[in-house]
Amino acid sequence: KNEEPKKEGEAKKYKIALVLPGPINDQGWNATAYAGLQLVKKDLGIDMEYIENVQQADFEATLRDYGEKGYDLVFAHGVQFTDAVNKVAPQYPKTFFMVINSDQGKAPNIGGIGIREWEGGYVAGTIAGLITKTKKLGAIGSFPFPVIKGTLDAFENAAKAVDPSIKVMKTYVNSWEDIQKGKETALAMAENGADVLFCSANQVGLGSIEAAKMKGVKAIGYIAPQNEVAPGTVVASVLYKTPNLFKWVVEQFIAGKLEPKGYSQGWAEGVLEMDWTDEVPQEVKDKVNAVIEDLKAGKIAPPKP
Amino acid sequence: MQPILKMINITKTFPGVVANRNVNLEVYHGEIHALLGENGAGKSTLMNVLYGLYQADSGEIYFEGKRVNFESAKDAIRAGIGMIHQHFMLIPVHTVLDNIIMGLPGDRGIFYDRALHRERVLEIAHRYGLEIDPDAYVQDLSVGAQQRVEIVKALYRKAKLLIMDEPTAVLTPQEVKELFSTLKKLSQEGMSIILITHKLNEVLEVADRVTVLRDGQVIKTLNTKDADEKLLAQLMVGREVNFVPAKSPCQPGPVVLEIKDLVVKNQRGITALNGLSLTVRGGEILGIAGVDGNGQTELAEAIAGLIKPVAGTILLNGEPIVGKKPRVITEKGLGHIPEDRHKRGLVLDFTLSENIILQSYYCEPWCGKFGFLNLNSIKSMAQELLEKYKVKAPHSEVAARTLSGGNQQKVVVAREISRRPKLLLAVQPTRGVDVGAIEYIHEQIIKERERGAAVLLISTELSEILALSDRIAVIYKGQIMGEMTNDNPDINEIGLMMAGIRKKKEAS
Amino acid sequence: MEQIFTLGFFITLLAATIRLSVPILLAALGGMFSERSGVINIGLEGMMLIGALFGVIGSYVTGSPWIGILFAIGGGILLALIHAYMTVSLGVDHVVTGIAVNILSVGLTSFIFRAMFGITTTPVKVNAFKPLAIPGLKDLPLIGPILFQQNILVYLAFLLVPLASLILYRTSWGLAIRTVGEHPKAADTVGINVVKIRYLCVLLSGIFAGVAGAFLSLGQFNMFVDNMVSGRGFIAVAAVIFGKWKPSGILAASLIFGLADALQIRLQAVGTGIPYQVFLMLPYIVTVIAMSGLVGKTTAPAALGKSYEKN
Amino acid sequence: MKKDLLLINLVVPILAILAALVLGAILLLFINVNPLEAYSVLLFGNLTSLYGISEILVKAVPIIMTGLAFTFAYRTGLFNIGAEGQMYVGAIAAVVVGLKLGHLSPFLAIPLSLLAALIAGGIWGGIPGLLKAVFGSSEIIITIMLNYVAVYLLSYLVDKPLREKSGFYPQTDMIGENAFLPVLIPNTRLHLGFLIALLFVVLVYIILWRTKLGFELRAVGLNLHAAEYAGIDVRTKMFLALALSGALAGVAGFTEVGGIHHRLLDNFSKGVGFDGIAVALLGQATPFGVVLASLLFGLLQVGANSMQRSVGVPANIVYIIQGLIILFLLGGTILARRYQKKKAKGVA
Numbered sequence A: 001k002n003e004e005p006k007k008e009g010e011a012k013k014y015k016i017a018l019v020l021p022g023p024i025n026d027q028g029w030n031a032t033a034y035a036g037l038q039l040v041k042k043d044l045g046i047d048m049e050y051i052e053n054v055q056q057a058d059f060e061a062t063l064r065d066y067g068e069k070g071y072d073l074v075f076a077h078g079v080q081f082t083d084a085v086n087k088v089a090p091q092y093p094k095t096f097f098m099v100i101n102s103d104q105g106k107a108p109n110i111g112g113i114g115i116r117e118w119e120g121g122y123v124a125g126t127i128a129g130l131i132t133k134t135k136k137l138g139a140i141g142s143f144p145f146p147v148i149k150g151t152l153d154a155f156e157n158a159a160k161a162v163d164p165s166i167k168v169m170k171t172y173v174n175s176w177e178d179i180q181k182g183k184e185t186a187l188a189m190a191e192n193g194a195d196v197l198f199c200s201a202n203q204v205g206l207g208s209i210e211a212a213k214m215k216g217v218k219a220i221g222y223i224a225p226q227n228e229v230a231p232g233t234v235v236a237s238v239l240y241k242t243p244n245l246f247k248w249v250v251e252q253f254i255a256g257k258l259e260p261k262g263y264s265q266g267w268a269e270g271v272l273e274m275d276w277t278d279e280v281p282q283e284v285k286d287k288v289n290a291v292i293e294d295l296k297a298g299k300i301a302p303p304k305p
Numbered sequence B: 001m002q003p004i005l006k007m008i009n010i011t012k013t014f015p016g017v018v019a020n021r022n023v024n025l026e027v028y029h030g031e032i033h034a035l036l037g038e039n040g041a042g043k044s045t046l047m048n049v050l051y052g053l054y055q056a057d058s059g060e061i062y063f064e065g066k067r068v069n070f071e072s073a074k075d076a077i078r079a080g081i082g083m084i085h086q087h088f089m090l091i092p093v094h095t096v097l098d099n100i101i102m103g104l105p106g107d108r109g110i111f112y113d114r115a116l117h118r119e120r121v122l123e124i125a126h127r128y129g130l131e132i133d134p135d136a137y138v139q140d141l142s143v144g145a146q147q148r149v150e151i152v153k154a155l156y157r158k159a160k161l162l163i164m165d166e167p168t169a170v171l172t173p174q175e176v177k178e179l180f181s182t183l184k185k186l187s188q189e190g191m192s193i194i195l196i197t198h199k200l201n202e203v204l205e206v207a208d209r210v211t212v213l214r215d216g217q218v219i220k221t222l223n224t225k226d227a228d229e230k231l232l233a234q235l236m237v238g239r240e241v242n243f244v245p246a247k248s249p250c251q252p253g254p255v256v257l258e259i260k261d262l263v264v265k266n267q268r269g270i271t272a273l274n275g276l277s278l279t280v281r282g283g284e285i286l287g288i289a290g291v292d293g294n295g296q297t298e299l300a301e302a303i304a305g306l307i308k309p310v311a312g313t314i315l316l317n318g319e320p321i322v323g324k325k326p327r328v329i330t331e332k333g334l335g336h337i338p339e340d341r342h343k344r345g346l347v348l349d350f351t352l353s354e355n356i357i358l359q360s361y362y363c364e365p366w367c368g369k370f371g372f373l374n375l376n377s378i379k380s381m382a383q384e385l386l387e388k389y390k391v392k393a394p395h396s397e398v399a400a401r402t403l404s405g406g407n408q409q410k411v412v413v414a415r416e417i418s419r420r421p422k423l424l425l426a427v428q429p430t431r432g433v434d435v436g437a438i439e440y441i442h443e444q445i446i447k448e449r450e451r452g453a454a455v456l457l458i459s460t461e462l463s464e465i466l467a468l469s470d471r472i473a474v475i476y477k478g479q480i481m482g483e484m485t486n487d488n489p490d491i492n493e494i495g496l497m498m499a500g501i502r503k504k505k506e507a508s
Numbered sequence C: 001m002e003q004i005f006t007l008g009f010f011i012t013l014l015a016a017t018i019r020l021s022v023p024i025l026l027a028a029l030g031g032m033f034s035e036r037s038g039v040i041n042i043g044l045e046g047m048m049l050i051g052a053l054f055g056v057i058g059s060y061v062t063g064s065p066w067i068g069i070l071f072a073i074g075g076g077i078l079l080a081l082i083h084a085y086m087t088v089s090l091g092v093d094h095v096v097t098g099i100a101v102n103i104l105s106v107g108l109t110s111f112i113f114r115a116m117f118g119i120t121t122t123p124v125k126v127n128a129f130k131p132l133a134i135p136g137l138k139d140l141p142l143i144g145p146i147l148f149q150q151n152i153l154v155y156l157a158f159l160l161v162p163l164a165s166l167i168l169y170r171t172s173w174g175l176a177i178r179t180v181g182e183h184p185k186a187a188d189t190v191g192i193n194v195v196k197i198r199y200l201c202v203l204l205s206g207i208f209a210g211v212a213g214a215f216l217s218l219g220q221f222n223m224f225v226d227n228m229v230s231g232r233g234f235i236a237v238a239a240v241i242f243g244k245w246k247p248s249g250i251l252a253a254s255l256i257f258g259l260a261d262a263l264q265i266r267l268q269a270v271g272t273g274i275p276y277q278v279f280l281m282l283p284y285i286v287t288v289i290a291m292s293g294l295v296g297k298t299t300a301p302a303a304l305g306k307s308y309e310k311n
Numbered sequence D: 001m002k003k004d005l006l007l008i009n010l011v012v013p014i015l016a017i018l019a020a021l022v023l024g025a026i027l028l029l030f031i032n033v034n035p036l037e038a039y040s041v042l043l044f045g046n047l048t049s050l051y052g053i054s055e056i057l058v059k060a061v062p063i064i065m066t067g068l069a070f071t072f073a074y075r076t077g078l079f080n081i082g083a084e085g086q087m088y089v090g091a092i093a094a095v096v097v098g099l100k101l102g103h104l105s106p107f108l109a110i111p112l113s114l115l116a117a118l119i120a121g122g123i124w125g126g127i128p129g130l131l132k133a134v135f136g137s138s139e140i141i142i143t144i145m146l147n148y149v150a151v152y153l154l155s156y157l158v159d160k161p162l163r164e165k166s167g168f169y170p171q172t173d174m175i176g177e178n179a180f181l182p183v184l185i186p187n188t189r190l191h192l193g194f195l196i197a198l199l200f201v202v203l204v205y206i207i208l209w210r211t212k213l214g215f216e217l218r219a220v221g222l223n224l225h226a227a228e229y230a231g232i233d234v235r236t237k238m239f240l241a242l243a244l245s246g247a248l249a250g251v252a253g254f255t256e257v258g259g260i261h262h263r264l265l266d267n268f269s270k271g272v273g274f275d276g277i278a279v280a281l282l283g284q285a286t287p288f289g290v291v292l293a294s295l296l297f298g299l300l301q302v303g304a305n306s307m308q309r310s311v312g313v314p315a316n317i318v319y320i321i322q323g324l325i326i327l328f329l330l331g332g333t334i335l336a337r338r339y340q341k342k343k344a345k346g347v348a
Ligand SMILES: Nc1ncnc2c1ncn2[C@@H]1O[C@H](COP(=O)(O)OP(=O)(O)OP(=O)(O)O)[C@@H](O)[C@H]1O
Pocket: B014, B015, B017, B018, B019, B037, B038, B039, B040, B041, B042, B043, B044, B045, B046, B086, B404, B432
């Protein structure tokens, strides 16, 4: 069993750490986690520690170090930490390890929590399907990791649900940071007829938005609020409220309610949110909102792996 | 008359070596002043100091009456000093014109007016009879032509004082004559010339005065009309010199090396050997005379298997060796003192013992069954050899780089001779080593002959050929121009053959 | 599949080739000067990265991308000075120095960026270069709107090729550079200041690489992101050798890299069923093949990588 | 003379590291971090516990191997910039063997996967070697290019044919437990790979300085023309040197997957190939020097993580300090030599 909850007044004594696989200014995955850390500090008054840019070879050592120092809760920010956590956690029963994006937990002290990213991709695909004129869409991913692939597949499924004749070009760039490659890939898609672009690859996405701007086609922002990156080009952003997710976990933990199982959150839990611009007509918004309601109600199936 | 140059009390040291010690030198307008001295006497160093390439530790230099302090060659050039270095300072991949104008400021801003330069270069070349092609690439030129480029390069910079560091080492006697007449013409026009050489006869022939250096110090400055070869040699070396080593009469044995109609192309595809034939017998020394660049390098490399001939045969003890790998040829009994000890003969950063086993490292007892080196026996053998061949070195485990040129050469000679070769191929065996070492190396070569080995001696130093050979052949443009025995040979005829002029056919 | 190889496809392919080759071309031209003078510069990657950042900082502070370029040049010079001091003045191995410069630059850019802009989830945007249409040419049918509406740095990069040729082969500087790279001692004897020339050439490579970096951050984008150069500096090093240390060869090499990259992106986007990694490998495999069969042996400047100690 | 060696080998490195740290300290002060605190963690934090020390060694293992790889080629006068790629293909081969034969006895499974890594790395290094020998192509370019090819090859393999059975993450399944490199000290990650790396250090030393092959390789590296004159087949030796160099780098892949990850992942151990170049040159291209320099790198990299964790120093400062240490070490050595020369001259 977990530790008993401490008294309210002692809440600030919790030692919580965040282990990040990349730099905190990657404008994406790691940056949102860092924002979560700040939110926890602001709303809960808890100082979380973090370590960024941890290489695969150092996962185990890093987690072990926190266990050794008696941390209460350690966030491992990415499913790639699963192996390392499984190895380390049994030796440090007093520490609860939370793997982000994992859907599995293991008693007594491993939990997983993920955003159902495919739900984000699905909504983006719905929007794209509704506003495309050429019936061609472009979707760019970083690596064919399950989450990314699922997101791209959901994007395609959603667009086809709007209109089965829609074609989706999917491409992986093998990078989180090669912004020029993102741009060129998006340009190639636009030149090949795509008129709405979507990208799930951190900084690379900025490249695809730039390309959309150049080609006068539309883009859908993803994860961060990107409507302002290119007004008129980015018609809407699917926001990740990842910070909320961290806050939720920490709250659950303090309340002693955090269980060693897999949690997943999406539209229903308010971790995903829409950020519209005026570029999108109300009728489209209505249709998309209906899809979001379906997702919340669990009426739409995730893409097959 | 006021001297154009006065160097006063120049001292220049390198770590561990005093290259120049309180040297005084005066050169007058229109004078040809020879600088004479053994290897390592400090001649090049003194000139490099004058030319601004080295900074003297102490001393003063006055040029045209003014105290000067050249911080770089640029200053010296600007003041009117030109220098032609012992090793040519030309860029092989540049054209002649580029080699001449490099370092000059642009004509319009940073741009060169090449047409104008070309014209001026040709004009100077014609005026002094220095035939050059401005558009040729230096890598395609003969050594003599390269030297003409060097001279034009200096003249083009309006030099008033021209330094020439051993300019004749690479020329035919005829080319030397031409060069000297050019120099005389220049001096008559008021140019001052400092001429560095080891060759006493040249000093007497062309110079007005001569300064002799020994161990970094000036021994004497004298007028050439007051000097003769014997005196100069004595001043230079500090003792009487034995010009000709003693050797017993020749007793030739069976043919060891036979070369027939050998054709070799060099790296750039130019024919370097053009149907060359020769034979060498056991117990004799065949000397190949000739001006550098007439195929000597290619001949040696072809025998050693380092380049593959296009046609012809080479028989070593009756066995064909064309197309065989260097190792195979070495094992068949070739000992090879290569032309350039730094390029081929030594791995400068290897220890002396590693250099000594360079040709035999893979053999028993140096190398055991499983490819492991037997360091102890290598070391003791090396130590022994160094002592036997009087190599001046602290011990066998120092890098070859730390030895003087002469001692480096002794290491090469020791290695090749100690393998008791059937054919000793000695190419420029004493190039750039001092008199003591020369005497020693010559002795060793003669010893090999006496042991019964065949010796093929390739040298551009005619005096060396004359001193050692039993027979002399002259190489010119990749062919043997003629052959003669070495009893009272006609030096003039050899000189003509070196220049490509054939008088009589076949001697033997 | 068959409908993709249309005229339009080739024109857009060409345009993408140009954009992708520009940063490589710029950096490689700089690298060429450095190597022609005898100094190996494997630190181009780091110099580009710092150029990308400093360009953004310059534009951020002053609002002018042109001043951004000046900053980028300054950043490139900063790292180049380190490289020059180590290699030319001290004679340290050129390759390690270059690697150290790269490591240093990764840390330095990230540090400076965070210190200046903090940690954000959306990028800091600055004024960047706008496409510049060339009057007349831009109205050419088909190709006009695509080829002649690039930003000014693109035109500049291509103009630098003949300019570099001119400098290298027609001027006193160029002759001095080539002489120093072939035979520093000979250069010394004709009064060429070897140290000065090498410093200048290394600095020149810093300047070019800085501009190449700014081309990414200010020409292609209006922002800096960590590690945005993503290996293009190493490709530039390869382009110098591939291009046989000649401006025209480097132009060709850069275009080949650009083309291979543009092509793989397009083929991937079309969706062929071939694993996408195969396309990503394409530019590199092309180089290996070209280097072995077609280009074959290249002769580097004779004194490349060798330090020169005067006395 | 002894004193001079001491200056170059001990005093200079210490001063160089100090100088780099002082510059880094300025940056630390700038972001309100106490440099003394940060540095005590960076340099000594991990030396106080067995676990910390073992982590340093663990970190050093692949760097030692890539450092040896660079050294080996460098001694033959060649620049192998491709250790990164060779390491990846070595890892691929080791994992394939580990997957297929991981159920065999460890005495078979481990040597076989080591062998596979050696061969695969050898092939990857042999390609530039062959091209160099046949066409004279620049090994620098070819090895750089093959790094990228290896990265994408690895990415493809874990994406498609070797993807784990669940098909979830782009990684392979765990290799058989018998192919795991045994842990040397309980409760640490220090694995057999460390001893294997040390074995290769000795092996490389012996090959280079005690065997005929090493004699030949070094002769080629120091003077190609003299080597040719000595009857050494220069081209074959160049090929061999790059192939063996690649094989050594392949071992780095083997130790990483066998000792740490136990499976193949995209982009594992990024940058180790380049670390290898730096340690080789810092270690003056001697096997023993490589070990020392790798330990320094291991200490810095593990210390950097600790420093981040306990003092909150961002990772980028570590890069800066690492870059500065390399520059100061190399530059400092030369300045010290010059100083000695000047002194010697003063005496003469
Ligand atoms: N760069 C140097 N470093 C150290 N010692 C040097 C250097 N150059 C010359 N020396 C030494 O200084 C002394 C004088 O050399 P220098 O080259 O001036 O002789 P030289 O009279 O020109 O001989 P040679 O006839 O062989 O050309 C020699 O002992 C030589 O080894």
